[in-house]
Amino acid sequence: MDHDIAHASALPFSTDSLDGLAARIATGATIVGIGGSTRFSREVSGLQDQLFRRLVTQHGFRLLALQEHAGAVDRLDRYVRTGEGSAESALDAAWRPWRTAETAAALRWIRAFNRDHPDDQVQIVGTKPAQAQHEDYDAVLGHVRAIAPDRLPELTAHLEPIRTAHDLDEHVQQAQGAHPGRPFAEHARDALALLKSLPTAKGSEAVLARMRLIVDFHDQSVAGRGSFGGEDDAAADMLAGHQRRTGLRMVFWDGIAHTSAAPFRLGMVSDGALMPSVGSELRARYGAGYVAVAIGFHHGDLGVVTVPEPPADFLDAELGRADTPAHWLDLRGEHDANGEHGEDVHRHWAGPAKMRVISGVYDPAQDADAYLRVASLTAAFDVLAHVHEARAAHWLERVQH
Template identity: 65%
Template sequence: MQNDTAAPRGSFPSRMGLPDPQHPDPDLGLLSDATLDELAEKLAVATMIVGIGESTRFSRETFDLRDRLFRKLVQHHGFRALAVQDSAGVAAGLDRYVRAGEASAESALDGAWRPWRTAEMAAALEWIRAFNQEHPNDPVRIFGVKPVQAQPEDYDAVLDHVRASAPERLAEVTSHLDPIRTAHHTEEHVQRARGMHPGRPFADHARDALALIRSLPDADQDNDVLARMRLIVDFHEHSVAGRGNFAGDATVWADAISDYQRRTGLRVVYWDGIAHTSAAAVTSGLAPQHGPQPSIGSLLRKRYGTQYVSVAIGFHHGDLRVVTVPEPAGDFIDAKLGEVDLPAHWLDLRRDAVRRRWDGPAKARVISGVYDPSRDAAEHIAVASLADAFDVLIHIRKVSPVRWLP
């Protein structure tokens, strides 16, 4: 469910109040500033955390709407923290950039999770940096929902240690670390889906490498190398492939958000995929045997009640460059929303009349790094109640690809 780093799998290719005329803006193709002002005002009332989820991380339009809505919440409603799905260490680097202007937005994203390394995300960071320059005593902060994780430099440090202390073991350690460090660019489960996985589970390689490091004569004397190696093992054991599911560490991530919010008192916007921001448990269409799984948003809803608001941004079809996403199956909520022939529109499911019309079990399409058009009918999350899962739906008719940083 959108824990994916690479582009979707598939062949290369040859908006939302439903129907409510006050919301669409056909001239812009997305939602106008006035419409987003109205939406932000509705979201901000008695709200501490707004989860804004996308059905794909590969669309420029879905990112643009999420970013513009975030800016409205910052500018006019006092939201001052952005939570992102990345490690605490990476997010700390992003926070340093937006507060101190260190280096550039692009360089701040060098070690970030692959879906964040886009021109769109760099522009979002630059906007936050500019806002903070104008509001030095009331800045926007960025934090990650994941604990500190291994980074590519940790692998280098381990290999450098072995090269210096036990060069005769270097080839053996390298044979375990070289294949698995590729997961920092293309996650292991995505490699499996795309037929590029070397075969052996990465967590097994990581554990074997740790055992080798521990067996070295001076292992007990170098706590730094052992700590780095444990981070590498933890990274692979807690990956989608290592866990064997897409759910993520929902409790850990939700704790990170709620602990930060309560410690600082700041109003928070949380960016992630709809499977994570959903305020109700979700079932993956790719793994229905696991049944409903708690989401970060569902845990936040239990803790905050209606002070947690869930927004879902989806789309009907489009060319994401690496894959062309067809029109959705008829039983998807995306298809029903797409019956309105407008570039973009939105629904407030908290309104009684709208809830009565649209509530019930629903499937929402998800375009992740393992997406394959040939199994489009399975590429979704399912919820028992659409209105329990999402307070607001934003639907875009047609999308185009994000622009990846080098």
């Protein structure tokens, strides 16, 4: 637990400031979306974690929602509710950005809370239905090895390249120049056709079902869809369903492009199309009961990349002019952390804004395009938290960059 303690104490916010921020965002909220401008910073993920802990212990929140599929979420939920395995092993099937020491620390904290509150536990839920995992590829390969070994090399040539997308998203491989060339969805469909051409044998239907999951995974990926959007309405339905089913207050961790309470445009997308978000769908369902928090930073070494100071027209540049390592603002008609009058705060930030986004496809040479743009900052986010300098998250050993 030493790492957990060091992780929390390294945050550039005082305990009183975190308590005040948590109290502010909890007021009137059924769902709180806490979005980060990057998934690669220990400060950003640490602040998400510390706010979540306060929302649980001080304000009665009992659901943590992640952008994750049902199979992986089930493992995380079993660990925090029963202690099965370890935090690290529970993350084995999770999406790569979650596989950090910071996420493991958060899971251990939830497990400890649940152990002390067996009748009032925190649950972990996800935004996606069940999807393919590595064992599905193994099952398909094993089946063909047993019934048609002469077709195994052909099947392997389709499946081995594309299973890498479970460790590094296909669109990120494309951006990094590591992609083998042919679209993964095409390989998956050819593999399905190969399976269908084989004689029926014991277990064939189950294996075909696994292969269809694999096809669906690649068809529905960012690369397969050819878009960063497209799943927001379904994800919001999933989260709203979890909330209605349990009646519990929820915290939703994700990136700011997903938690924004208003549609947005991405600088990295050439057509500049207006895109909905999970948060905008939740705002439509819950109104002010959905509270959107954005965590950003000015600059820093994220390990995978060094991010320079932001362009002058970015919100992050304006927030970075404050003479403090970290601060937060409530953009609603209240007041900010320094006690300034709320109407003045709301009026100052009510216009359009560009906000830095550092994703897996970020290129420092194109830093000026790494932004999310909203027509009204106060419509998109209720609270801003800003860290001046960000540092790298601690990746678990099995995660390869």
